[in-house]
Amino acid sequence: MPKSAPTMRLDRYLATVTDYSRSEAKRLIKAGEIAVADRVTTDPGYPVADGDDVSLQGHLLRPPGPRYFMLNKPPGYVCAAKDRRHLTVLDLLDEDNPERLHAAGRLDIDTTGLVLLTDDGQWSHAITSPQRQCWKRYRVGLAEDINDKTVEHFARGVFLKDDKARTLPAELEVLGPREALLSIQEGRYHQVKRMFAAEGNAVVTLHREAIGAIELDDDLDEGAYRPLTKEEIDSV
Template sequence: MLAEKILQTQGFGSKKFCQQLIKEGHVSFNGEICTQLKTQFSTEQLKFTVYGEEFEYQEKVYIALNKSAGFECSHQTTHHHSVFSLFPEYLLNRGIQCVGRLDQDTTGLILLTDDGQFLQASTHPKKHVPKRYRMHTTDRVSDEQINQLTLGVELRNEQGIFAATDVRCLTPNILEMTIHQGVYHQVKRMLAAVGNKVEQLERISIGQLQLQDLDLDENEWRYLNAAQVEAAKMRDET
């Protein structure tokens, strides 16, 4: 692939701007400065630098973010910050999008990608990718409420029964459960349906990808490797 095309695909700007970066000697490939526009490189395991910062060529990017409260999963926000403000321009130029959404007051794991097929497969309601949440509740969680959540509840203006799996109390007011759909405000609405209320909500896993294994501080992000991407796709067999 042409040097300028590599820079373009990795989000570093227009063809003209990438050509200028190369001609001015700001780019190196595999440790050597490249100033010739027509130079070709294999993208397999390719490493390059721009202004001295090192990058690895990635055909598609898969990113995990540990979102804090006060950030919206949208480019156009009104009252809060956008999660996209946490990322460098070269990733925004690649058109990364959130894989699903978290409310501004919900914290925890969210994925972003520029892979349209992965985005569609992960968010399609029929795919049933499990997502696990930990929440603080206003009232103590009763055994009856756990049973109701496990058996399933009806949600206003939604079709079907919405059930959680592996519902567990860590303390009387801290609950964990896994959901397999993804309708609007589902966790909060399910708790309301059994007579309780969510005070704080954190997503702690997607598929088999665990937030605690990623070692991310709030609003910190990292690229996922191939095994982690596959873990995030892991869905129910039922």
């Protein structure tokens, strides 16, 4: 059987494509001010399918476009749509239909910093695909002093436990005995922590500062977010 077209509740659709709140959208719908595919409906839950024309008082509304946000992730949140034990990054958003968004490159629950959220699958794939080798920069705090050979080892690539191939060349800038900036091109499971573990060290704090050309906004407090600029979106 063919798959049915994705749908969205009419009141949510209106709140997404206009400045009306959900409650205001419901009042407009019940007042008969909204038509879907040239047919007036007074049901706020009426399903709007992709491609349906929706008009408000005779004026056609644009369909919802893709959304792009940067979030300054605090510790204690997971980069998932739902989690039974923990809050997720979507809980930090004051947006309609947050469940349609996903993280383009996840962070561990105790890792802080830049998370990119979008509902554009192709855009996020360009960030997370191993073939694209999108650079990510992390500020790392360590339990022990950084070994003199670590910069050289990371530049060459290191073997992680249970992995058969070296990591891709990475750039390590030592800021102090136990602090550094690490830029990597891939996103293996717990990669930064495992890279330092391979050097006999342990990561104490981990904060992502940049993904590609997109830098975490210094004005964003922990837990705050903002839409990406066109330049940031186009940089991916």
